[in-house]
Amino acid sequence: MSAIDEIKQKLDIVAFISEYVPLQKAGRSFRAPCPFHNERTPSFFVFPERQTWRCFGACSIGGDIFAFLMKREGIEFGEALRSLAQRSGVALPSPTAPSKADHQRLYAAVEQAARYFHDFLAKAPEAEVARQFVQRRGISPASVQEFLIGSSPSGWTGLRDHLLVKGFDPKVLIEAGLLVKREGEEGYDRFRQRLMIPIRDDKGRVSGFGARELDGSQPKYMNSPQSPIFDKGGMLYGLDAAKGAVKDKGAAVVVEGYIDVIIAHQFGFKNVMASMGTSLTERQAKALQSLASQVLLCLDPDSAGQEATLRGLESSWRIFDRVRLPATSAQGLALYQRQARPSLRVMKLPAGKDPDEVILENPDEWRACLEQALDVIDYLFDLASSRQDLSTAEGKWTTANSLFPIIMSLENAFQREEYVQRLARLLDIEPGTLKASLGSSATPRRQPRPRGQALLQRDLVRSQGDPLEEFCLSLLLNFPELRPTAAILALEHFLRAENREIFTKWYNEYKIELWKDSLEPFLAGHLDNLLKNKLPLLTPRQQELALLQSIYRLEDRRLRETEDGLGRMDGNGEREKALLLQISARRKQLDEDMQKIEREINAR
Numbered sequence: 001m002s003a004i005d006e007i008k009q010k011l012d013i014v015a016f017i018s019e020y021v022p023l024q025k026a027g028r029s030f031r032a033p034c035p036f037h038n039e040r041t042p043s044f045f046v047f048p049e050r051q052t053w054r055c056f057g058a059c060s061i062g063g064d065i066f067a068f069l070m071k072r073e074g075i076e077f078g079e080a081l082r083s084l085a086q087r088s089g090v091a092l093p094s095p096t097a098p099s100k101a102d103h104q105r106l107y108a109a110v111e112q113a114a115r116y117f118h119d120f121l122a123k124a125p126e127a128e129v130a131r132q133f134v135q136r137r138g139i140s141p142a143s144v145q146e147f148l149i150g151s152s153p154s155g156w157t158g159l160r161d162h163l164l165v166k167g168f169d170p171k172v173l174i175e176a177g178l179l180v181k182r183e184g185e186e187g188y189d190r191f192r193q194r195l196m197i198p199i200r201d202d203k204g205r206v207s208g209f210g211a212r213e214l215d216g217s218q219p220k221y222m223n224s225p226q227s228p229i230f231d232k233g234g235m236l237y238g239l240d241a242a243k244g245a246v247k248d249k250g251a252a253v254v255v256e257g258y259i260d261v262i263i264a265h266q267f268g269f270k271n272v273m274a275s276m277g278t279s280l281t282e283r284q285a286k287a288l289q290s291l292a293s294q295v296l297l298c299l300d301p302d303s304a305g306q307e308a309t310l311r312g313l314e315s316s317w318r319i320f321d322r323v324r325l326p327a328t329s330a331q332g333l334a335l336y337q338r339q340a341r342p343s344l345r346v347m348k349l350p351a352g353k354d355p356d357e358v359i360l361e362n363p364d365e366w367r368a369c370l371e372q373a374l375d376v377i378d379y380l381f382d383l384a385s386s387r388q389d390l391s392t393a394e395g396k397w398t399t400a401n402s403l404f405p406i407i408m409s410l411e412n413a414f415q416r417e418e419y420v421q422r423l424a425r426l427l428d429i430e431p432g433t434l435k436a437s438l439g440s441s442a443t444p445r446r447q448p449r450p451r452g453q454a455l456l457q458r459d460l461v462r463s464q465g466d467p468l469e470e471f472c473l474s475l476l477l478n479f480p481e482l483r484p485t486a487a488i489l490a491l492e493h494f495l496r497a498e499n500r501e502i503f504t505k506w507y508n509e510y511k512i513e514l515w516k517d518s519l520e521p522f523l524a525g526h527l528d529n530l531l532k533n534k535l536p537l538l539t540p541r542q543q544e545l546a547l548l549q550s551i552y553r554l555e556d557r558r559l560r561e562t563e564d565g566l567g568r569m570d571g572n573g574e575r576e577k578a579l580l581l582q583i584s585a586r587r588k589q590l591d592e593d594m595q596k597i598e599r600e601i602n603a604r
Contacts, residue, residue: 002465003085003092003522004066004498010088013051013065020072022405034059036071038398052495056562066497075281077501078226078520079233092522106176106229107205109168110198113178114206116162117150117196127151129214130195137259138360143266146241150196152211156188174517177208177224181517194222197237197258199230199276202287204240208232210258210276221258223276225518234283237261238273243291245270252292253347253370254280255355260298263356267363272355289342296373298347298355346379348372377406377419381426396427404438468557469499472550473506474533479543480510486547493554498526545597552594559583559590 014030017023023030023046034044034055043057054062061071069080085092121127121134121144130151134144143149152159160179164170170186173179179187194211201207208224224230236254238261246252253272255261264272275284288295347369349358359366374382380403388395400423407419424431472493476486491507494500501523505515512527519527538546563583 002526003090004081004496005465006090007081007084007088008051008065010090011065011084012048013053013068014046014048016065017046017053017068020068033401036061038402040394040397054561060562061492062561063495063500064497067495067500070497073281075233077497077523079281080497081520081522103229105169105172106227107207109163109172109176109178110208110229111206112163112166112168113159113176114148114150114196114198114209116159117152117198117209118144118148119150120153120158121149121151121196124151124153126153133195133214137263137356139259139262140266143262146265147262148198148206149262150198151214152189152191152194152196154193156192159189159191160186175227177227177230177518180514182513190224191222193217197262199224199235199237200240201229201235202239202243205229207235210237212258226520231283232276233281234287235276236273236284236287237276238265239287241265242271242273246291250292251294251296252288253296253298254288255298257354257356260355263359264366267359267366269359269363269366292342294345295342296345296347296370297376298349298369344376345373346376348374348379377403380406381422385426390427396429399423400427400434400438404434466494466496466499468550468553469494469496470530470533472547472554473499473502474530474535475543475547475550476506477502477512477527477530478533478535479547481540482543482547483510485544486551489551489554493551493558498523502527502530545600549594549597552590552597556587556590556594559587563587 014023018030021032021035021044023032024042026045028047028049030046030048031042032044033039033042034057036044036055037058039057041057044053044055046053052062052064053068063071065084066077066080069075069084070077073080075083082092084090121130134149139149160170160173163173163178164186170179174181174187178190180190181187191209191211193215194213197210197212198206199208199210208227208230211222213220213222223232226232237258242252242265249271251271253264253269254275255264255272256274258274261272261274264270280288349355349369350365353361355366358369384390384399384403388399390396390399403423404420407416407423410416410419420434421431424434427434472489476482489503491500491503494503505519506512509515512531516524516527563580
């Protein structure tokens with residue numbers, strides 16, 4: 001049994017999702033308003049017998065317990081795997097832990113690479129584009145030195161050749177994420193023609209890089225892959241330089257961009273750092289909670305960035321509520337205790353400006369933004385007033401559903417009552433009516449694990465992978481020439497998180513060697529199994545037919561689940577009826593297509 005299946009066996013998906021969403025029994029399934037979009041009619045269903053969930057409304061997404069946690073918390077697969085493994089008590093298989101000497105070799109390689117990039121920026125004629133970019137962004141020569149900013153050459157082996165001359169083993173350079181492994185060769189440079197920003201850990205050691213494009217290539221920013229010394233989900237860019245100021249001020253300012261941090265420090269705002277993601281992870285929150293009594297999140301002023309940050313606000317709020325810091329008893333036993341949650345505040349910037357632009361143009365305006373930062377709940381109240389039509393029942397319901405659970409998560413009873421009164425005034429209803437309609441359902445409660453028959457039923461269903469999903473992926477991975485045939489394949493065809501991750505990697509880059517080494521150890525093992533699957537000897541046409549057949553079956557499964565989910569919803573409206581008709585027609589077409597494929601297969 002894989003670690004993923006063992007985690008799913010030990011964690012009941014209904015009990016887990018109930019901690020985030022107020023689920024109600026609906027036959028053999030459970031339902032609730034979807035936590036990922038606003039709605040009045042519940043379209044979010046959890047299926048305990050399959051240990052899956054799906055939204056049958058605007059999102060049209062679904063998956064397993066891993067997919068839910070990743071979507072809800074805005075984290076990557078590796079972090080979700082470690083979080084759920086810790087929660088369930090499942091030990092993850094891992095390679096032999098690197099020794100201290102191994103770590104030192106990795107740190108030495110990355111530090112040497114940072115020095116190489118830094119010198120290249122200063123001296124190489126090819127780096128003129130990077131130097132102009134640095135100057136254009138207002139980064140001073142002193143900041144270039146302080147943050148060891150550099151530039152990578154456009155060639156494929158410049159860094160590799162430099163470090164090999166220095167005596168570094170190619171295996172160490174690959175493990176450090178500096179080189180990409182290539183079969184039968186020493187590897188090639190991962191970063192080419194990019195502005196190189198070294199990322200230090202909390203002890204000030206260079207552990208990886210954030211690399212910004214300079215020629216319009218994608219992605220705009222590329223980070224070092226996960227390694228024994230670099231873990232993006234557990235690090236905050238600039239924390240090493242900000243720790244002293246954070247402790248002195250009692251406040252940490254979290255922005256999104258590396259350059260935002262560099263410019264802030266350049267102008268004396270030393271308590272600024274970047275999260276390297278849209279929402280804080282639990283490990284980042286733990287680091288902040290041990291340093292600061294106040295955390296200020298700086299919102300991206302454009303609407304798309306604001307939406308992304310908003311999706312992370314409640315996640316960050318709940319993470320601070322969950323974090324426990326270790327303590328030791330008099331007997332030397334390891335204990336865990338809740339530390340007071342830092343106050344979470346939101347900074348609003350002038351429209352169309354990023355933090356570095358505000359600071360460069362007018363440092364006093366940045367100070368004003370800091371001083372005027374709103375408590376996260378006050379910010380959400382203000383936002384609700386501007387985003388919803390509170391003269392309508394739908395607008396009131398959406399606002400109440402989004403704000404009430406956060407209010408009820410407050411530990412201070414007087415503060416809870418004050419915000420309930422304020423919400424009632426905002427919605428122009430009586431506080432008693434608000435509590436009566438939402439009090440029992442909107443309050444997030446940790447529900448006990450199901451007992452008796454429900455628990456027995458869960459234990460009887462032991463997923464051992466998904467043969468259909470894995471057969472489809474094995475075809476794609478083993479036969480790259482099938483990529484055009486897979487154009488109709490979508491992420492939502494995969495319910496298992498590990499298969500979704502592999503498909504996403506392959507979809508973005510079909511050359512496996514370019515991303516295989518960046519995978520989490522567990523995913524790397526899963527990829528190896530998919531590549532080693534014993535596929536029958538097939539002609540090119542038979543490969544294509546086999547892939548089409550598996551895709552059609554995945555699509556048929558998705559349509560059947562959608563049809564089933566729509567049938568479970570109360571009072572299907574015109575939209576739902578139209579969808580059911582479309583699904584029926586699509587399934588009929590699929591049946592005909594699959595029959596054609598089967599006839600061709602049989603004819604061969």
